[in-house]
Amino acid sequence: MSTPSPIRRGAPRFGDSARLLQQARIAGPMPWVIAIMIALTVMAAAAGLALNNIAGSARDEIAGGITVQIVEGAPIERDRQAERAVSYFSNREDVASVRRVPDEELSALLAPWLGDVGAAEDDGVPIPALVDVRLSGPVTAQRLRNMRDELLAQAPAARIDAQASWLGPVFDAVRSLQFLAIGLIALLALTSAAAVWLAARSALGSNRETIEVIHHLGGTDGQIAGIFQRSIAWDAALGGAAGLLLGLAAVFMLGQQFAGLGSGLVAGGGLGPLDWLAIAAIPVIGIVLAVITARLTVIAALRRMI
Amino acid sequence: MSDPESSIVQFANVGLRYGTDREVLSDISFTLYPGSFYFLTGASGAGKTSMLKLLYLAQRPSRGIISMFGEDVITLPRNCLPGVRRRIGVVFQDFRLVPHLSTFDNVALPLRISGMSEERLQKPVADMLEWVGLDHRSEARPETLSGGEQQRAAIARAVIARPEILVADEPTGNVDPEMAVKLLRLFEALNRLGTTVVVATHDVHLLRKVPDSLIMRLDKGKLSDPTGALRYPPKRDLPKRDLPSRDVPQRELPRK
Ligand SMILES: Nc1ncnc2c1ncn2[C@@H]1O[C@H](COP(=O)(O)OP(=O)(O)OP(=O)(O)O)[C@@H](O)[C@H]1O
Ligand SMILES: [Mg+2]
Numbered sequence: 001m002s003t004p005s006p007i008r009r010g011a012p013r014f015g016d017s018a019r020l021l022q023q024a025r026i027a028g029p030m031p032w033v034i035a036i037m038i039a040l041t042v043m044a045a046a047a048g049l050a051l052n053n054i055a056g057s058a059r060d061e062i063a064g065g066i067t068v069q070i071v072e073g074a075p076i077e078r079d080r081q082a083e084r085a086v087s088y089f090s091n092r093e094d095v096a097s098v099r100r101v102p103d104e105e106l107s108a109l110l111a112p113w114l115g116d117v118g119a120a121e122d123d124g125v126p127i128p129a130l131v132d133v134r135l136s137g138p139v140t141a142q143r144l145r146n147m148r149d150e151l152l153a154q155a156p157a158a159r160i161d162a163q164a165s166w167l168g169p170v171f172d173a174v175r176s177l178q179f180l181a182i183g184l185i186a187l188l189a190l191t192s193a194a195a196v197w198l199a200a201r202s203a204l205g206s207n208r209e210t211i212e213v214i215h216h217l218g219g220t221d222g223q224i225a226g227i228f229q230r231s232i233a234w235d236a237a238l239g240g241a242a243g244l245l246l247g248l249a250a251v252f253m254l255g256q257q258f259a260g261l262g263s264g265l266v267a268g269g270g271l272g273p274l275d276w277l278a279i280a281a282i283p284v285i286g287i288v289l290a291v292i293t294a295r296l297t298v299i300a301a302l303r304r305m306i
Numbered sequence: 307m308s309d310p311e312s313s314i315v316q317f318a319n320v321g322l323r324y325g326t327d328r329e330v331l332s333d334i335s336f337t338l339y340p341g342s343f344y345f346l347t348g349a350s351g352a353g354k355t356s357m358l359k360l361l362y363l364a365q366r367p368s369r370g371i372i373s374m375f376g377e378d379v380i381t382l383p384r385n386c387l388p389g390v391r392r393r394i395g396v397v398f399q400d401f402r403l404v405p406h407l408s409t410f411d412n413v414a415l416p417l418r419i420s421g422m423s424e425e426r427l428q429k430p431v432a433d434m435l436e437w438v439g440l441d442h443r444s445e446a447r448p449e450t451l452s453g454g455e456q457q458r459a460a461i462a463r464a465v466i467a468r469p470e471i472l473v474a475d476e477p478t479g480n481v482d483p484e485m486a487v488k489l490l491r492l493f494e495a496l497n498r499l500g501t502t503v504v505v506a507t508h509d510v511h512l513l514r515k516v517p518d519s520l521i522m523r524l525d526k527g528k529l530s531d532p533t534g535a536l537r538y539p540p541k542r543d544l545p546k547r548d549l550p551s552r553d554v555p556q557r558e559l560p561r562k
Binding site: 210219220 | 384390391419
């Protein structure tokens with residue numbers, strides 16, 4: 001008599017295996033649960049990636065950036081000191097660029113807060129002169145202190161700040177938000193896995209009889225798990241697609257609102273092609289996660305039968 | 307124990323206990339020969355169902371050795387068991403038809419499990435349904451079948467893949483005597499084609515209906531064999547043909 005050999009995976013699958021499961025698929029809550037999870041994950045991921053881009057572009061922009069303000073009420077003295085500051089920085093070798101921010105630009109920048117400052121100037125609302133300096137290399141505290149001492153000798157009304165230093169707290173906040181997004185995504189993945197696990201177990205329970213029969217008729221664990229995997233994969237694909245659409249809609253709407261702000265900082269938060277690819281991968285990862293969870297659950301339950 | 311080569315099932319000192327209770331089966335030793343027809347009798351609670359569960363690999367014994375088809379099925383790796391199960395047909399006492407599948411799909415289930423293509427299984431399943439007189443009910447759900455029809459569907463499913471052993475637990479428990487005899491004729495017909503048949507029943511009248519049958523009796527978990535069948539190989543001529551393969555039957559199936 002021939003030695004019985006294990007029945008390999010990849011061998012028989014059922015023709016229309018879905019019919020073996022009693023559970024109607026769309027009627028179940030499973031696709032909706034998955035859809036919500038995926039939508040939330042998409043939003044969290046989009047937020048995380050956007051924050052990453054904001055932080056990245058802002059960092060590039062202000063690395064080595066110094067702002068010099070000449071706070072001086074008398075316009076002529078202010079202009080004089082501003083020119084001295086410009087020439088001081090122009091003569092340094094470690095300076096990449098120096099630019100005095102023109103007054104028109106400045107008043108345009110301040111207009112939303114102070115009204116038409118250009119006109120108000122004569123009435124004595126003083127606005128400081130601004131000099132934008134870009135150093136080659138990072139701005140260290142030591143460098144800054146040296147430059148401040150030297151500059152004050154020539155332009156006593158100057159106030160010098162590293163742009164990075166006043167943006168520091170913003171960076172910290174952005175970083176915490178990123179951690180928050182990562183934490184959210186991890187939690188959502190965990191919750192999704194738990195939801196799939198529960199769904200697989202309840203499907204297992206309501207189909208216990210069928211499973212036992214297939215088991216006794218010589219169905220392999222792989223075949224039985226396969227039935228569940230395909231059913232859950234379908235649920236997950238459906239839920240994943242719906243969730244992706246929902247999440248993207250929310251992301252686009254938020255994106256429109258931020259774009260409406262017109263803030264330079266947020267403009268750096270646009271999502272690149274790679275980011276969109278990562279977001280599109282979320283439902284796919286969700287499906288894979290659901291299928292693996294379903295398989296492990298079913299196989300574990302089958303192991304209890306001989 | 308006699309020549310293991312010619313046996314299809316061997317139990318040696320098999321004991322079974324559920325949990326930590328006393329043994330419901332003790333010191334069970336016997337040999338089944340291919341092509342024979344066995345009845346397993348005994349009072350209610352004697353352990354008939356438990357023994358059949360051991361036979362169709364739904365239960366592991368707590369001690370002893372069980373070999374089937376020349377293989378020690380207790381030490382066989384788990385992934386080899388489906389292969390053994392596919393050589394065993396089971397008629398469950400409660401039929402266990404899959405409720406949301408039609409009669410046709412229920413009967414086709416073993417063939418689909420073994421990976422037969424849809425087009426190849428159409429004819430054997432239709433033939434089998436005709437054989438058990440259910441061809442006009444092939445699209446019906448089990449719940450709409452009468453008790454006897456369900457029983458015949460269960461039997462059709464058990465034999466469709468031409469098992470080498472057919473195990474039936476009280477297959478005539480819920481039907482009238484006339485139907486019981488009719489179903490026995492089905493088993494006999496199968497037996498004549500070479501399938502080893504084991505039927506558990508507490509209906510002693512049934513035993514006389516199959517002349518060449520061998521009788522095992524369970525009494526409080528102990529096995530006795532009033533006909534001596536288990537000590538000696540059966541006297542009657544065994545069918546000379548090969549054991550039926552798991553493929554679709556090429557031979558003509560007898561009419562009901
Ligand atoms: N799963 C189980 N767990 C614990 N005890 C069980 C289990 N199955 C059966 N038993 C016990 O084992 C003994 C034998 O039961 P079994 O079902 O094998 O008897 P039986 O001969 O088939 O009876 P019947 O003719 O009534 O069907 C009984 O005492 C029963 O209570
Ligand atoms: Mg019983």
